[in-house]
Amino acid sequence: MLLHAHEVDFMIVSRMSDIRWATGFTGSNGLLIVTVDWQALFTDGRYRIQAQQEVGPLPLHVPEGDILEYIHDNEMLKSGSTGILQADLVTIAEKKRWSRLFPDIAWVDATNLLTQLVAEKSSEELSNIERAQRITEDVFSSLLSQLKPGLSEKEVAAEIVCQHLKRGAERMSFDPIVATGPHSALPHARPTDRIIQEQDIILLDMGCFVNGYASDMTRTVFMGEPTPKMKKVYKTVRRAQEEAIGTAKAGITTRALDLSARTVIDEAGFGAFFTHSLGHGVGLEIHEWPRLSQHVEEDIPPGVVVSIEPGIYLPDEFGVRIEDLVVLTEDGCRNLTQAPKEILVL
DSSP states (O other): OHHHHHTOSEEEEOOHHHHHHHHOOOOSSOEEEEESSOEEEEOOGGGHHHHHHHHTTSOEEOOSSOHHHHHHHTTOSOTTOEEEEETTTSOHHHHHHHHHHOTTSEEEEESSSSHHHHHBOOHHHHHHHHHHHHHHHHHHHHHHTTOOTTOBHHHHHHHHHHHHHHTTOSEESSOOEEEEGGGGGSTTOOOOSOBOOTTOEEEEEEOEEETTEEOOEEEEEESSOOOHHHHHHHHHHHHHHHHHHHHOOTTOBHHHHHHHHHHHHHHTTOGGGOOSOSEEEOSSSSSEEEEEOTTOOOBOOTTBEEEEOOEEEETTTEEEEOBEEEEEETTEEEEOOOSOOSOOBO
16 A cells, blocks of 8 residues: 555665564564565564564565675565655665665655554554553552652662563663652753652653553652642643643644643743643654644544643743543543542652
8 A cells, every 4th residue: 555655666664663563573673675566574693583483474584694785685676666765764874875785776765654554553552552551550659658758869760660670561661750859840851869858849750661562651749748839830730631631532633732731831821831742652662653742733543642741840940740641532532541640749
């Protein structure tokens, strides 16, 4: 279908998450070629047995040397044919190498080649995302009884990683964010040696992979009774998130979904402090298409999982973010996240 749509004879798939989606191969090095007549996976000797087990009847090639040289030497691509490269992933040097090895092939640069197909999740994919999300929620729940003054951000981050792995996660989907006090005003703060103090805000952003699919969740909690200003900001962020979740449905544009939450924050007087997009797609990668941004206008089809994560960040004071994962349906969305969102005072 894609070959016909692009009027080409074959395509080269080089993004490993796309290769996993198409074939089931979970290795770190590979190339998938799909032509009108045949398709095959290419990898190296490290993954011979693994690939044989994972890709089933799909033809597998495991050259002793360089994969591109092997394809060239065995004349596997027809002279005079036309092929697609994933231009948003291939470096200039790699493109030059393809052109040098196959000078008689017309190369078409395509961006977002499999993006929408990969984004529309099957029931099995959704089940894996939910399993990962349950692990992350369990870790968050367990962590609440452990957070206390005197712990450092790094210590909490280490505990987050340890507890995810103990519960069956393959690995983290990103380095945990543990941001306390004024550090919480940094949307992507890295854990430091800062010690949790009384009256601190604590922002926790974490996720893991299960069967290759990611979870992602942010919660903001309070070490001691929050100030009136903290409560106001928290309630504004939660209201913005609830508005976006209530608005989300298949067919909505990325811009419209972002603006549904952004408008709430603007009207509360904090618009200048919501400094990132509303969210992003989640699946085989922690950041997939689409990007929920006021600067992007794309329709979102059914079956796409996105994060809904509005935030307000007051420099040198504190920040609040709340993040859930939802899957868009024809009549709305289904929230894949079950962790509580009321104000939590530890």
